[in-house]
Amino acid sequence: MPTKIEKDIVTGRDTTGHEWDGLKELNTPLPKWWVYILYATIAWSAVWFVLYPSVPGITGYFHGVLGYSQRNAVNDAVRAVAAQRAATMDRIAALSFDDIRKDPQLMAAAQTAGRIAFANNCQPCHGAGGGGQPGYPALAAGAWIWGGTLDEIQQTIAYGIRSGDDKARQAQMPRFGADGILKPAEIQQVADFVMTLYGKAQPDKDVAAGKKLFADNCAVCHGDVGQGNRELGAPRLASQVHLYGDDRATVVAQITSPPMGVMPAWHTRLDEATIKSLALYVHALGGGE
Amino acid sequence: MSRISKADRQLQLQREEAGDHLYANRVRVYPKTVHGPVRRFKWAVLIVCLGIYYLLPWLRWHRGVNQPDQAVLLSIANERFYFFNLKFWPQDIYYLTGLLIMGAVTLFLVTSLVGRVWCGYTCPQTVWTDLFMWIERLIEGDRNERMKRDAEPVSFDTVWRKAVKHAAWLGIAFWTGGAWIMYYVDAPTVTAEFWTGTASNEVYFFTFLFTATTYLLAGWAREQVCTYMCPWPRFQSAMLDEQSVTVTYQGWRGEPRMRGKRYDDAAAGDCIDCGACVTACPTGIDIRDGIQLECINCGLCVDACNHVMERTGRPKWLITWDTLADQAAKAEGRQTTLHLLRPRTLIYISALLVAVVVMTAALAMRSNVGLSVLHDRAPLFVRLPDGDLRNGYTLKIVNKGPNIALFELRTEGLNAASLAESNEGLGPASRLGLMVKGDSVGTFRITVAGEPEHLVDGSQGIDFILRNSDTGEQTVYRSLFMGPR
Numbered sequence: 146m147p148t149k150i151e152k153d154i155v156t157g158r159d160t161t162g163h164e165w166d167g168l169k170e171l172n173t174p175l176p177k178w179w180v181y182i183l184y185a186t187i188a189w190s191a192v193w194f195v196l197y198p199s200v201p202g203i204t205g206y207f208h209g210v211l212g213y214s215q216r217n218a219v220n221d222a223v224r225a226v227a228a229q230r231a232a233t234m235d236r237i238a239a240l241s242f243d244d245i246r247k248d249p250q251l252m253a254a255a256q257t258a259g260r261i262a263f264a265n266n267c268q269p270c271h272g273a274g275g276g277g278q279p280g281y282p283a284l285a286a287g288a289w290i291w292g293g294t295l296d297e298i299q300q301t302i303a304y305g306i307r308s309g310d311d312k313a314r315q316a317q318m319p320r321f322g323a324d325g326i327l328k329p330a331e332i333q334q335v336a337d338f339v340m341t342l343y344g345k346a347q348p349d350k351d352v353a354a355g356k357k358l359f360a361d362n363c364a365v366c367h368g369d370v371g372q373g374n375r376e377l378g379a380p381r382l383a384s385q386v387h388l389y390g391d392d393r394a395t396v397v398a399q400i401t402s403p404p405m406g407v408m409p410a411w412h413t414r415l416d417e418a419t420i421k422s423l424a425l426y427v428h429a430l431g432g433g434e
Numbered sequence: 435m436s437r438i439s440k441a442d443r444q445l446q447l448q449r450e451e452a453g454d455h456l457y458a459n460r461v462r463v464y465p466k467t468v469h470g471p472v473r474r475f476k477w478a479v480l481i482v483c484l485g486i487y488y489l490l491p492w493l494r495w496h497r498g499v500n501q502p503d504q505a506v507l508l509s510i511a512n513e514r515f516y517f518f519n520l521k522f523w524p525q526d527i528y529y530l531t532g533l534l535i536m537g538a539v540t541l542f543l544v545t546s547l548v549g550r551v552w553c554g555y556t557c558p559q560t561v562w563t564d565l566f567m568w569i570e571r572l573i574e575g576d577r578n579e580r581m582k583r584d585a586e587p588v589s590f591d592t593v594w595r596k597a598v599k600h601a602a603w604l605g606i607a608f609w610t611g612g613a614w615i616m617y618y619v620d621a622p623t624v625t626a627e628f629w630t631g632t633a634s635n636e637v638y639f640f641t642f643l644f645t646a647t648t649y650l651l652a653g654w655a656r657e658q659v660c661t662y663m664c665p666w667p668r669f670q671s672a673m674l675d676e677q678s679v680t681v682t683y684q685g686w687r688g689e690p691r692m693r694g695k696r697y698d699d700a701a702a703g704d705c706i707d708c709g710a711c712v713t714a715c716p717t718g719i720d721i722r723d724g725i726q727l728e729c730i731n732c733g734l735c736v737d738a739c740n741h742v743m744e745r746t747g748r749p750k751w752l753i754t755w756d757t758l759a760d761q762a763a764k765a766e767g768r769q770t771t772l773h774l775l776r777p778r779t780l781i782y783i784s785a786l787l788v789a790v791v792v793m794t795a796a797l798a799m800r801s802n803v804g805l806s807v808l809h810d811r812a813p814l815f816v817r818l819p820d821g822d823l824r825n826g827y828t829l830k831i832v833n834k835g836p837n838i839a840l841f842e843l844r845t846e847g848l849n850a851a852s853l854a855e856s857n858e859g860l861g862p863a864s865r866l867g868l869m870v871k872g873d874s875v876g877t878f879r880i881t882v883a884g885e886p887e888h889l890v891d892g893s894q895g896i897d898f899i900l901r902n903s904d905t906g907e908q909t910v911y912r913s914l915f916m917g918p919r
Contacts (some may be wrong), residue, residue: 174458176658252857274826278812285816285826384819429856431816431824431881 162357189336226432234258238418250317263421266411267427271314275430278405287432288386292375294434305410306378313410315318316378321362322401330402331358336396339363342371342383345391463657463718465567466577466710470737479555480564488609491616495519498836502620510618514873520797523834525804532793539789543782545673547774548755549680553666554732557657562610562652563716566603573599577713603653604645611644657717660730665911667727674725676758677773681731683711683722683753686765691722702751710742711735713751721753803841805834805900807913814892814916823917824883831878831900833870839902841868843880846897848915851884867903882915892919 150162154172160169193199194195198214200207208214233254237245245251264273269399270281277283287293291301304312321327327335331354340346340353366379373381380388389395389404411420428434495505495518499884502509507516515522522529541552553560571650574580574595583592615624627633628641651659660667688705705722712720714735717728721735739753763770810826818824833839843866846849854861855868855878862883870876888894896915901908 176458176460176662178460178658179662256857273812274810276816283813283816285813285817285824287784288819385817385821386819429879431826431854431856433856 170205174201194367197395205413215220224325230254232257234416234418237421238416242299242421242425245421255422255425256429259424260420262415262423263426266415267423275427275432280404282388283432284427285430285432287434288381288384289375289432289434290380290434291371291378291387293428293432295424296433298433299420300426301408302420302423302427303410303412305404306408308407308410310410314378317405318366318403320402321342327358327362327400332400335359335400336393339371339382339396340391340393343387343391440811450754460658461718463716464581465716465718465734466713466738467571468714468734468737468741469673470740472733472737475566476555476732476734480561483556483561484565487551488613491613491621499520501836504547504620506617507620508618514808521834523667523752523804525832526800528794529793532789532796532825534539535784536789536793539782539786543786544671544776545670546678546782547673549674549678550666550729550731551668553660553730557730559651559664560716560730562606562648563656564723565714566652566656567618569602570599573602598652599725603649607645607648607652609649611641611646615641615743616645657728660717661728673778675776675778676762677776679755679757679772680725681721681729681733681736681753681763682756682758683724684756684764685722686760686761688722688752704743704748706742706746708742710738714738725758801901801907801909803832803899803900803907803909804830804834805909805911806830807898807911809913809916815918817918818883822885823915824882825915827880827882827898827913829868829871829875829878829880829898833872833874833876833902834904835872835902837872839870839872839904841870841876842866842901842903843868844897844899847885847894848882848884848896851882851896852884854881855879856881884915886915886917889915889917892917 149160149164150172151169152158152161152406153160153169155197156171156223159172161172163170167406195209196211196213198206199209235250236251237255237258240248245255258414263271263275267275270278271284272281275284277286279350282288282290289297291297291306300312301314304314306314307316312404319326321335322329322332334352334355335358336355337346337350338352338359340370341352346352359367366374366377368374371382373384385391387395389399411423415423472672490506491504493505494503495516496503497516497519502512502516502905504516505518509516515526519610544551554563570580574583586592604865612625612628618640619637624633624637628637632913655663683705687703689703690701691705691707692702692705711722712735714737715721716732716734717730719726719728721729721839733755736751736753736755743750743752743888757772760770760772806829808828808830812830814825816824816826829843831841833841843853844864852864854863855866858877860866860868866880868876868878882896886894893914893916896913898913899908899912900911
């Protein structure tokens with residue numbers, strides 16, 4: 146209780162008894178109803194305390210009379226949303242790609258579902274928007290190794306590449322250096338030739354030896370002029386887009402001991418509608434065929 | 435026992451008298467009926483304001499097929515604001531900024547000229563409080579009758595009158611809440627839906643919310659809103675100066691006030707201290723104390739005082755509208771002139787003119803086409819197998835016209851640019867034709883591929899040029915084309 150309540154001479158009102166460096170505060174009372182509202186909110190908080198989780202304990206906490214839990218609320222909400230989307234997702238699973246593309250609403254739903262599934266599952270390797278990174282194909286660029294039609298994309302997503310799944314896409318490039326198929330000097334010559342395929346070779350360099358080695362060892366899969374072969378999953382070399390890189394050291398390393406990247410089979414983790422949505426989304430990133 | 439000084443004991447007594455002294459009981463205000471020109475003017479303003487508020491949603495305005503036919507409608511469902519023949523989109527929100535600036539400056543200007551006339555005549559709090567007080571008087575009688583009833587023990591007469599009063603208040607409050615909703619949804623439709631129980635939860639919620647606020651604020655809180663809740667009284671003094679015309683008690687004429695027979699005294703002023711101005715005041719203050727925070731400048735005390743002055747045979751307008759400067763001059767027997775145009779008002783007027791001109795020009799030059807281009811955040815660019823670079827953009831095309839329209843899109847600034855829209859399978863081509871429905875926004879994902887010639891630090895400018903192929907209206911959006919650094 147403040148003790149130095151005085152009457153202010155100028156206004157004739159009481160002070161609150163507080164003083165700071167000679168400044169005294171006038172007592173300007175709040176209306177009572179205003180104060181009652183404050184009390185009402187305090188009473189309300191007590192009710193809240195009883196109804197909802199409030200008091201923490203050592204091993205648990207007081208759950209509140211209503212037994213409310215945010216985790217349950219989220220789970221309920223997720224279930225509710227899944228139920229709401231079920232009809233649309235069932236149609237995506239049932240219809241062909243052509244039919245889905247003819248229905249703008251269904252297509253928009255698939256694009257959204259695909260975008261979210263891509264961000265959750267694919268983005269860590271393939272990059273946001275399918276921009277790719279060394280070793281992980283740029284899906285937006287259209288430099289497909291296994292084909293860029295909707296059906297081909299769907300199959301790649303569902304069964305993966307070298308994933309161990311029975312229907313996985315399989316391809317193996319020989320380890321020309323590590324297994325001693327080509328000598329280190331020959332590998333250098335092949336690399337010199339490969340770099341001419343995309344215009345990065347050193348000018349006035351003689352690549353005849355490399356060309357011959359390429360025709361003998363590589364052309365069977367990668368094609369005479371490095372145009373690639375999608376049946377075999379052999380990348381196109383005469384391109385500005387390369388899976389691992391286009392500098393000389395990378396090309397040499399690739400011929401010597403190619404790292405065989407793996408893409409998981411997603412049909413065990415994602416439902417069919419989601420995989421089809423993903424295919425539609427990836428197809429629309431800019432590289433679709 | 436410690437000695438308690440006389441002054442301390444007096445303070446203690448005062449404190450006990452005041453009870454819980456940090457909090458004050460509300461002093462009930464029982465305003466008395468007044469008659470006179472000010473009161474009549476205030477009634478007229480009240481009728482016009484409430485008439486506009488309650489009836490405007492029912493005014494119809496033909497706009498064409500499938501368009502709402504309500505003259506003023508802030509349609510939440512359509513995300514449009516219809517105002518007679520104007521239609522605003524959410525993108526036009528900056529007109530609201532302009533409108534608010536105009537409103538604020540007008541308020542400043544009016545306040546610096548003639549005081550708080552907004553508070554006294556047109557503020558919703560004042561208007562509804564006035565209406566509720568009128569009903570209170572009809573049912574419970576005038577000031578003295580009401581005070582007598584409230585002081586007496588509860589009787590049947592008091593109870594039924596209070597019950598009828600609150601019922602009437604609630605009825606008006608409900609009508610007010612209902613009319614509020616009608617500015618957001620079609621009035622006849624929502625009325626039918628409301629009474630058949632088919633309106634949305636939001637409609638019921640907001641109707642009852644505004645019913646409750648109207649009832650509480652106009653019936654119960656009244657002048658407490660002005661003195662405790664409203665910020666305007668707190669900073670209005672920044673707009674007032676000694677040249678502002680406000681409701682003023684002419685102290686030089688009235689003082690020394692004397693009551694009863696003594697007013698025949700030659701030394702006495704015109705004020706007979708009858709208290710008519712105090713009992714008439716809706717905020718319960720004494721205007722003779724000078725300009726104060728609680729005074730809403732309604733001028734009801736002017737009518738009340740004039741009536742008394744007439745009956746006692748004194749010149750009217752003891753309480754009048756005047757400036758502080760003029761009052762000071764009159765007290766000294768000088769004459770002054772009114773300074774309506776002074777630096778403060780001139781600044782307000784120029785600010786208002788600028789806002790009006792800018793708003794009118796912006797409204798007149800409003801385009802029916804809108805374009806916004808958002809560059810993909812990732813990937814910034816894609817290198818294509820043939821060596822070209824490709825960037826992705828999300829385009830939003832706003833078609834404010836009523837009909838479906840074909841827009842032609844092209845770019846400038848990039849060599850051999852080829853545009854494509856993958857979802858609808860458009861392109862690649864140097865120009866794309868994009869269809870957007872009437873009165874809506876079309877969203878397109880556009881890719882632009884080409885050879886950038888003058889990349890600086892990995893980016894260069896690119897212009898998206900959009901032309902409405904029917905009307906020829908054209909709009910340009912400058913964006914960036916990204917590439918390697």
